[in-house]
Amino acid sequence: xxxxxxxxxxxxxxxxxxxxxxxxxxxxxxxxxxxxxxxxxxxxxxxxxxxxxxxxxxxxxxxxxxxxxxxxxxxxxxxxxxxxxxxxxxxxxxxxxxxxxxxxxxxxxxxxxxxxxxxxxxxxxxxxxxxxxxxxxxxxxxxxxxxxxxxxxxxxxxxxxxxxxxxxxxxxxxxxxxxxxxxxxxxxxxxxxxxxxxxxxxxxxxxxxxxxxxxxxxxxxxxxxxxxxxxxxxxxxxxxxxxxxxxxxxxxxxxxxxxxxxxxxxxxxxxxxxxxxxxxxxxxxxxxxxxxxxxxxxxxxxxxxxxxxxxxxxxxxxxxxxxxxxxxxxxxxxxxxxxxxxxxxxxxxxxxxxxxxxxxxxxxxxxxxxxxxxxxxxxxxxxxxxxxxxxxxxxxxxxxxxxxxxxxxxxxxxxxxxxxxxxxxxxxxxxxxxxxxxxxxxxxxxxxxxxxxxxxxxxxxxxxxxxxxxxxxxxxxxxxxxxxxxxxxxxxxxxxxxxxxxxxxxxxxxxxxxxxxxxxxxxxxxxxxxxxxxxxxxxxx
Ligand code: VG1
Ligand code: CO
Numbered sequence: 001x002x003x004x005x006x007x008x009x010x011x012x013x014x015x016x017x018x019x020x021x022x023x024x025x026x027x028x029x030x031x032x033x034x035x036x037x038x039x040x041x042x043x044x045x046x047x048x049x050x051x052x053x054x055x056x057x058x059x060x061x062x063x064x065x066x067x068x069x070x071x072x073x074x075x076x077x078x079x080x081x082x083x084x085x086x087x088x089x090x091x092x093x094x095x096x097x098x099x100x101x102x103x104x105x106x107x108x109x110x111x112x113x114x115x116x117x118x119x120x121x122x123x124x125x126x127x128x129x130x131x132x133x134x135x136x137x138x139x140x141x142x143x144x145x146x147x148x149x150x151x152x153x154x155x156x157x158x159x160x161x162x163x164x165x166x167x168x169x170x171x172x173x174x175x176x177x178x179x180x181x182x183x184x185x186x187x188x189x190x191x192x193x194x195x196x197x198x199x200x201x202x203x204x205x206x207x208x209x210x211x212x213x214x215x216x217x218x219x220x221x222x223x224x225x226x227x228x229x230x231x232x233x234x235x236x237x238x239x240x241x242x243x244x245x246x247x248x249x250x251x252x253x254x255x256x257x258x259x260x261x262x263x264x265x266x267x268x269x270x271x272x273x274x275x276x277x278x279x280x281x282x283x284x285x286x287x288x289x290x291x292x293x294x295x296x297x298x299x300x301x302x303x304x305x306x307x308x309x310x311x312x313x314x315x316x317x318x319x320x321x322x323x324x325x326x327x328x329x330x331x332x333x334x335x336x337x338x339x340x341x342x343x344x345x346x347x348x349x350x351x352x353x354x355x356x357x358x359x360x361x362x363x364x365x366x367x368x369x370x371x372x373x374x375x376x377x378x379x380x381x382x383x384x385x386x387x388x389x390x391x392x393x394x395x396x397x398x399x400x401x402x403x404x405x406x407x408x409x410x411x412x413x414x415x416x417x418x419x420x421x422x423x424x425x426x427x428x429x430x431x432x433x434x435x436x437x438x439x440x441x442x443x444x445x446x447x448x449x450x451x452x453x454x455x456x457x458x459x460x461x462x463x464x465x466x467x468x469x470x471x472x473x474x475x476x477x478x479x480x481x482x483x484x485x486x487x488x489x490x491x492x493x494x495x496x497x498x499x500x501x502x503x504x505x506x507x508x509x510x511x512x513x514x515x516x517x518x519x520x521x522x523x524x525x526x527x528x529x530x531x532x533x534x535x536x537x538x539x540x541x
Contacts, residue, residue: 003076003156003172008032014040014147016140018345018485020126022112025062028123032153038070038108039153040146041127042077044139045106050080054099054128056090056181057110058216058279059241060117063088066110066125068160075174076154079105082174085181088163089241091216091280093369093377094185096132100373101184106130111216111279114251115488118244122488133350133374137464140347182223189224189380192310192372193387201390202231207270210382211260214238214246217276220379229386237263250277252284252366252378253541254291265289272389272396276378281346282366283378285385287396293412293541295325298362300403301384302331305360307391308384310372315359319352321345322453322468323480323496324364325410334407343455343467344482346376351459364414364496366541401507408502413511415519415537416484417493417528425483425491428531432469432481435525442521445473453480471525476500479522493532495522512540 011030014021014037021037028034042048055070057063067088074082083098084090090098092109099107112124127135127143135143156172168177202208210225212218218239225231237259238246249256252275264273264286273286285292292300302318305311318332319340332339340358342348346367352358353371362368367376368384385396392399437447453467468482477499484492497515501507506514522528529535 003154005152005154006032006035007152008036008150010148010150011036015144016126019113019134020109020124022115022122022124022486022488024488025119025121025123028062028066034066034069034125035073035153035155036147036150037125037143038073040143040150041108042073043146044142045127048105049078051105052081052083052102053079054083054090054095054104054107056085056095057088058091058113059087059089059243060112060123060245060278061119061121061243062123063110063243064163066123067163069155070108071161071171071176072156072158073154075158075172076156079174081177083177083179084163086164086166086178089216089219090181091185091220093281093373093375093380094181094220096128096373096375097185097188099128099130100132104130109279113279113486114249114277114282115486116245116249117278121244128374131350131354131374133353134345134347136347136350136462138462182220185220186224186228188372189383190228192380193308193383194390195229197390198383198386199230201386202229206272206389208235208272208274208386209237209260209263209270210235211237211252211257211273211275212239213248213250213252213257213275213277214240214242215250215276215278215280216241217280217379220280221276224379224383245278252277252282253539255539257284260286272385274382274385276382277366280378281376283368283381284366285381285396287400290397290400292396292400293325293364294362294366294368295320295327295364295410295412296400296403297381298324298360298368299327299331299407300400301368301381301388302328302335302360303403304388304392308387311359311370316356317352317358319349319358319361321348321363322470323414323482323494324362325412325498326476326500327407327410328362330407340458343453343464345485348455348457348464350374351457355459357459364412404507405504408500409507410498411501411511411514412498413515414541415495415497416539417495417532417534418487418538419490420493420532420534422491424531425493428493428526428528429469429481429483431531432526437471442525443517445475445477445518445521448472448474477518479518479525481522481526493528495526495537497522
């Protein structure tokens, strides 16, 4: 085998978004496209000679092809070793776990997360730093700048590497170690949660369904829930990872995880339901006939954290993304620990976790996690809930409604308008940015302030601007507007709506009803119908 230098020219638009570079498979499959990006990564992270890299993905279409390319490029660029998940499989949180445990020079994760997979669907790639988390903006910007001027890349000409049998082999002088993608992660989970109590709960009749949505968490959930915790066979649904996720949309929400929602509906339904996304970092939590919003899930887990052995000493702080509801802040206030508000995207939690300022983090987009890794972690959240259920021996609904009685309810909803015209979306955001609303009355609400969220990282001082339009009212209610940074077609407008309800007699109300006035205010302010032609959102969570 011999390393070759291949001449190339830049592709425009290789700019990582909220979580890496995501494009259609057809875009990634063009000659040199993936290669340019990977070389730009290798050129932007410092000396790679002799270093170890972790590589794996969510198993979607193009995963294996991309991994072979990355292995040959890593060898040609002088890496000493690449650790690859068996079959190319590695969930995002498991990748973070392995990078940290073996102290590698970071890793490359191949995923487009909750976006559909297949020849006509999406693919994605991102680099995670040695701390285990997504590269911060300083690095993603350097990678992007490099892609704009790249003239060549290095690749070894060799036969494809066997990714299916465990063990080490050599590729042009570089070691390729194919490892079990589940073992290290399962061991970490066992160190954080009371597996004995959860096992006893299952043995005592606790019933659950976990929907892996034919994505990466199938093997993880089967090993942990059914083998190690003794949940009955069949607890894990759709547990075999498929390249196209069984034609599904591996997004664990009420719309796309409809099989699970149906299974959790009605008198005979199981006690607990959960789902995860394409790459295993998201989670949705359900009780029987009960949906837990991700913001409430973070708040409830934080309030109950000391029931889990790994967090028995309490939390140092709680961090949430700006659009996430303030429910976790209320828990932090009561616990007397700091709370942090960051821009959207897990990369912004990294410095807080590294500095020991926060222990739990979460996003309204079905992301929950802790300082055990540097990614959000779907199964971690599921196990945390199981731990709480096993100890408190109450239903999900009872635990959440009791939480609302104690703290009040941050009634919350997100409305997504997917696939709208990009220029119209930009125009809508510009229009919102131009408004000065302070003191104005909108319906029954008076505007306290409106701005475009800007964040200064309290640890490293880096500044991130234009992270979402906030319109905050005097009673703390708010509407937030952002454009998605993970889509691959047109634009997606996200509208986040929140109102605090202290009155327990109103806690049972459907959020769409409880928030109706604010929803209308948001639509009118943003001129959604006039600018996008849409009268209703495509997804409501
Ligand atoms: C979305 C979510 C964001 C999340 C990101 C990556 O980003 O809103 O909270 O961190 O996806 O999640 P955006 O820019 O589309 O709103 V994943 O599971 O796709 O890695
Ligand atoms: Co994901």
